[in-house]
Amino acid sequence: MKQLSEYSAQYLPVIEQHLFSTLNNALKTGFPELKESILYQFGFDAGKARGKRVRPMLVLLSADLLSMDWHELLPAASAIEMLHNFSLIHDDIEDHSPLRRGKETIWKKWGTEKAVNIGDALFILAVQTIQSIASQFDPQCAMEAEQLFMQAAFSIMQGQQMDMAFEGDRNINLEDYLQMIHEKTAALLAFSCEIPAVLNGRETETRELLHGFGLNLGMAFQIYDDWLGIWGKGDQTGKTECSDLIERKLSYPVLLGLKQSPQFCEMWQSQESFSAAMVHSMVEILASEGIEKEVLAKAAHYNEIALNALGSVRGNESAKNALRTITEDLIKRKK
Amino acid sequence: MKQLSEYSAQYLPVIEQHLFSTLNNALKTGFPELKESILYQFGFDAGKARGKRVRPMLVLLSADLLSMDWHELLPAASAIEMLHNFSLIHDDIEDHSPLRRGKETIWKKWGTEKAVNIGDALFILAVQTIQSIASQFDPQCAMEAEQLFMQAAFSIMQGQQMDMAFEGDRNINLEDYLQMIHEKTAALLAFSCEIPAVLNGRETETRELLHGFGLNLGMAFQIYDDWLGIWGKGDQTGKTECSDLIERKLSYPVLLGLKQSPQFCEMWQSQESFSAAMVHSMVEILASEGIEKEVLAKAAHYNEIALNALGSVRGNESAKNALRTITEDLIKRKK
Numbered sequence: 001m002k003q004l005s006e007y008s009a010q011y012l013p014v015i016e017q018h019l020f021s022t023l024n025n026a027l028k029t030g031f032p033e034l035k036e037s038i039l040y041q042f043g044f045d046a047g048k049a050r051g052k053r054v055r056p057m058l059v060l061l062s063a064d065l066l067s068m069d070w071h072e073l074l075p076a077a078s079a080i081e082m083l084h085n086f087s088l089i090h091d092d093i094e095d096h097s098p099l100r101r102g103k104e105t106i107w108k109k110w111g112t113e114k115a116v117n118i119g120d121a122l123f124i125l126a127v128q129t130i131q132s133i134a135s136q137f138d139p140q141c142a143m144e145a146e147q148l149f150m151q152a153a154f155s156i157m158q159g160q161q162m163d164m165a166f167e168g169d170r171n172i173n174l175e176d177y178l179q180m181i182h183e184k185t186a187a188l189l190a191f192s193c194e195i196p197a198v199l200n201g202r203e204t205e206t207r208e209l210l211h212g213f214g215l216n217l218g219m220a221f222q223i224y225d226d227w228l229g230i231w232g233k234g235d236q237t238g239k240t241e242c243s244d245l246i247e248r249k250l251s252y253p254v255l256l257g258l259k260q261s262p263q264f265c266e267m268w269q270s271q272e273s274f275s276a277a278m279v280h281s282m283v284e285i286l287a288s289e290g291i292e293k294e295v296l297a298k299a300a301h302y303n304e305i306a307l308n309a310l311g312s313v314r315g316n317e318s319a320k321n322a323l324r325t326i327t328e329d330l331i332k333r334k335k
Numbered sequence: 336m337k338q339l340s341e342y343s344a345q346y347l348p349v350i351e352q353h354l355f356s357t358l359n360n361a362l363k364t365g366f367p368e369l370k371e372s373i374l375y376q377f378g379f380d381a382g383k384a385r386g387k388r389v390r391p392m393l394v395l396l397s398a399d400l401l402s403m404d405w406h407e408l409l410p411a412a413s414a415i416e417m418l419h420n421f422s423l424i425h426d427d428i429e430d431h432s433p434l435r436r437g438k439e440t441i442w443k444k445w446g447t448e449k450a451v452n453i454g455d456a457l458f459i460l461a462v463q464t465i466q467s468i469a470s471q472f473d474p475q476c477a478m479e480a481e482q483l484f485m486q487a488a489f490s491i492m493q494g495q496q497m498d499m500a501f502e503g504d505r506n507i508n509l510e511d512y513l514q515m516i517h518e519k520t521a522a523l524l525a526f527s528c529e530i531p532a533v534l535n536g537r538e539t540e541t542r543e544l545l546h547g548f549g550l551n552l553g554m555a556f557q558i559y560d561d562w563l564g565i566w567g568k569g570d571q572t573g574k575t576e577c578s579d580l581i582e583r584k585l586s587y588p589v590l591l592g593l594k595q596s597p598q599f600c601e602m603w604q605s606q607e608s609f610s611a612a613m614v615h616s617m618v619e620i621l622a623s624e625g626i627e628k629e630v631l632a633k634a635a636h637y638n639e640i641a642l643n644a645l646g647s648v649r650g651n652e653s654a655k656n657a658l659r660t661i662t663e664d665l666i667k668r669k670k
Contacts, residue, residue, distance in 0.1 A: 031496050090455060094448040113429040114499055116451055120425060121492040123455070127462055128485050134478060143469060150463050157456040158366050164449055165368055 004322040007061060011070070015056045018074045019081060020044050026125050037110055037118045038125075041085050043101070051101070055080045055192040057326070058217075062210055063196035064319035075133050076195050079149065082126035084188065087156050089119035094164060123153075137199045145198045152191040159184025166250060170258050170268065177255055178219070186218025193217075209309045216306035217327055223299040224331045226251035230283060231292060236334040242279050252298070256291045257282070264289070299331050339657040342396060346405070350391045353409045354416060355379050361460050372445055372453045373460075376420050378436070386436070390415045390527040392661070397545055398531035399654035410468050411530050414484065417461035419523065422491050424454035429499060458488075472534045480533045487526040494519025501585060505593050505603065512590055513554070521553025528552075544644045551641035552662055558634040559666045561586035565618060566627060571669040577614050587633070591626045592617070599624070634666050 019042060027035035036045075043050030056077035063073040091097075092105040093115050099105060107115035130149045134142040162180040166172045193214030197207045229244030230253055244251045248268075257264035264285045267278060274282070286292055306327050310320060354377060362370035371380075378385030391412035398408040426432075427440040428450050434440060442450035465484045469477040497515040501507045528549030532542045564579030565588055579586045583603075592599035599620045602613060609617070621627055641662050645655060 031493050031500070033500055034493065034496055090451050093451055112447070114496065116425050116428055116454075117492055117495050117499065119451075120455075120458070121489065121496070123458070124485055124489045124492060128482075128489075131478075131482060131485065139474060143466075147463070147466060150459055150466065154456065154459045154463075157452055157459060158369065160452050161366050161369055161449065161456070164452065165366070 001321055002318045004325040007064075007319070007322045008057065011057060011060050012053060014071075014074065015053050015060070015077060015081075016050070019056075019078045022075070022078050022129055023082075023125065026128065033110075033114070034118060034121050037106055037114070038122050040103075040109070041089060041106055041118075041122070043103075051081070051085070053081060054326075055084055055188065058189065058192040058214065058323075059195060061319050061323050061326075062193045065210075065313060065315040065323065066196050066200055066202065066206070067316055068196055068200055072136055073196055073199070075129055075136075076145070076199070077192075079126050079129035079133075080188065080192050080195075082122055082129060083149070083153055083156075086119050086123040086126060087160070089115060089122065091160065093119075094160065126153075133199070138201055141199050141201050145195055148191055148195070148198060152188045155183040155187035159187070168248075168250075170250065170265075172250060172255060174252075174255055174259070177250075177252060181219065181222040182215070185222045186215045189218035189221070190214035206313060209313045212309040213306050213313070213323070216302045216309065217330065220299045220302035220306060220327075221330055223252055223295060223302065224333070226253055227292070227295045227299065228333075228335065229253075230286070232335065242283060245279050245282055246274060248273075253286055253291055253295045256294060257286050257289070260291065261285055261289045296331070303327055303331055336656055337653045339660040342399075342654070342657045343392065346392060346395050347388060349406075349409065350388050350395070350412060350416075351385070354391075354413045357410070357413050357464055358417075358460065361463065368445075368449070369453060369456050372441055372449070373457050375438075375444070376424060376441055376453075376457070378438075386416070386420070388416060389661075390419055390523065393524065393527040393549065393658075394530060396654050396658050396661075397528045400545075400648060400650040400658065401531050401535055401537065401541070402651055403531055403535055407471055408531055408534070410464055410471075411480070411534070412527075414461050414464035414468075415523065415527050415530075417457055417464060418484070418488055418491075421454050421458040421461060422495070424450060424457065426495065428454075429495065461488075468534070473536055476534050476536050480530055483526055483530070483533060487523045490518040490522035494522070503583075503585070505585065505600075507585060507590060509587075509590055509594070512585075512587060516554065516557040517550070520557045521550045524553035524556070525549035541648060544648045547644040548641050548648070548658070551637045551644065552665065555634045555637035555641060555662075556665055558587055558630060558637065559668075561588055562627070562630045562634065563668075563670065564588075565621070568669065577618060580614050580617055581609060583608075588621055588626055588630045591629060592621050592624070595626065596620055596624045631666070638662055638666055 023038055023042065023044070024035070027038060039045055059073050059077040059080060060070040063070045088100065089106045092100060093107045093112055097105055098108045106118055110118065130146055133145065159180050159182070162176070163184060166176070166180065190211045191214070194207055194211040197210050226244065229249065229251055230242055232239070234241040240246060244254065254268070258268060264282060267282055271278065307324060310323055310327070313320065358373055358377065358379070359370070362373060374380055394408050394412040394415060395405040398405045423435065424441045427435060428442045428447055432440055433443045441453055445453065465481055468480065494515050494517070497511070498519060501511070501515065525546045526549070529542055529546040532545050561579065564584065564586055565577055567574070569576040575581060579589065593603060599617060602617055606613065642659060645658055645662065648655065
C-alpha cells in the first residue's frame, strides 16, 4: 500500500509548480511589486521556507480517494492555498505578527498599507483560479464548488471577526470559542476535503462524510495547536515556551482554566504581564486540575469523529490510509 | 424625453432597497459586528449620508440604453457598489483618512485590524452577489461577466498599489500617472457601463463602445477631481481649499507643474509643509503657466471621447440622453 510519504513525494512538487506558474502568469505583466510580494509570501523567492501545503494535499488525496484524476484538482488546490495565504497576510496585520515561518511578514516588509492591498490582490487571484475550473467540470458542479469556496472564505472572515471581538474578554464561553475556530480554521479544511466530491457530482452522503472528516480534522488541529501553545517544547515549536500564556491568549486551555479553577482565574486577573514564576504556577494548576488532559481529550475526540467519517467513505484504500496517517500524526506533532 | 432626474428618482430608491436587502439577508444570521459595520459603510444606519451610487446608475442606464429590463441588472449593480465600497474601506485604511462623507471611516470607528477584515467580508459578499446572476442569464454570458468583474477588481488593487508606490516620488511621469488612474478608477466605471451588453450577449462593437464610454468618463472624472483638489471652492467641496497642495498630493496638475515649471518645482522641493502664502504662489504659477487650463482641457478631452463613444451606441435615445447629461455635468460639478 502506498504510504503518505510517497503521496507527498508525488504531489508536493506538482503543487508547488502549479502554484508558482499560476501566480507567475497572472502577475507577470502587472505592477512588479505585486508579483514580488506575492511570490515572497509563498516562498517562491529563492527557495525560502514554504508552508506545508496541508490544504492542497487534502484536496488531492480526497480526489484520489474518490478515484478521480488528481491532476484535475490542481487549480482547486492552488485556489484554496491562495485563499489560505491571503487570510494569513491579513491575519498577520491584524495580529501584529512580525514573523511567519522565520521570515518577515508582508506588512513588516512592505508596510501595513501595501500589505492590505497585496492581500486583496492575492484573494482576487484565488477567486480567478477557482473560476478557472468551470471549463473542466460539469457546469452545475463547478458553480456549486465556486459558491462553497466563497462560503468558506466568508467563514474565515467571520471567525477572524469573532476572534478579534473576543480578544481580552475572559467571559467568552467555550461554545463561542469552538464556533470561532470552526469558522476560522475548520471550515476551509472541510471544504478542501469536500471539493473533489462536489466537482465529481457525488451523492450527498459522500460529500457530507468528507466535509465532516475535514471539519473535525480542523477542530482537532486547532485544539491541539492550543495545547502546543502552552505545553509544546520551545526548541521544537520555534516559539517561546508557554507563549500563549505569556501573550495572554484566550486559548481553549486558558478558557477551561478560567472556568474551572478559581485559583487560575485569580492569577490571570492579578497582573497585566506574568513573571516566569507565575507562568510556571499557572501551568501547574492547569495540569493538576486535569485541564491539560481535558484539552488533549478534546482534540482526540474530534480526531476520532474525523476518522470515523473517513472510514465510512467508500473509496481507494491507499489514499484513505494516507488521510488516516495525516489525522493520526496531527495530534502527535511537536510543532 | 425622460430626463436624468426622472431616471434617478425611479432607480435610486430601488437600488437602495436592493443593496440593503442583499446585505441584510447575507449578514442577518452571522456575527452582528459584521452586519453593523457594513450597513454603516453604506449609510443604512438610520439614514445617514450615502454615496451617490454613480456606478449602479451607470449599470441601469446602460441596460435601459440597450432596451433591457433594468430590474434584471440590480444584482450586478449592487455587486459593483459593494466592490466599490470594499475598496473605499481599504483605501481609507491605506490613506489614513479619518472621515468619509462627513462620517468616521470604518478603521477610525472599529480600528484598523477589524476594518481590514470588514472590508474582506464585504468583498466576499460582492463576489457572491455577482455569482448570483448566473441563474438569470445565459450561462456563458454570466460567466464572462463574473470574470470581467474579477478583472475590474484586480485593476483597482493594481492601481492602488501603483498609487502607494508612487507616493512622494516626484519623478513619476504623466503616462504612469494616467495608467494608475485608469486602473484604480476608470476600469470599474468601464465595467459598469459594459456589463449589461455582456449579459445581453451583444456584439463586440457595442461592448467596446460602452466600455470606452465608461473608461473615458472615469478618466475625465479623476482628472477633474484633481482640478477640484486645487481650484475647488472649500465651501462647496467640503475640503480645505487647495487641499491637494497642502497634502503634497502628486495629482495631475502638480505633476504638470513639476515637469513644466522650474519655479514650481523649486518651491515644491523647498519645504516639507507649505505656508498659506506659498500655496497661494504655487496656485498662481500653475495658472500663469497655463497648467490649470491644461488640466481642464485634458478632462474635457476624455469627456469628448466618452461622448463620441456613447453617441455611436445604437439604443434608446432617452437613456442615451441621460448618460450624456451625467457626462456633461461631470466637468461642471463643484464637488
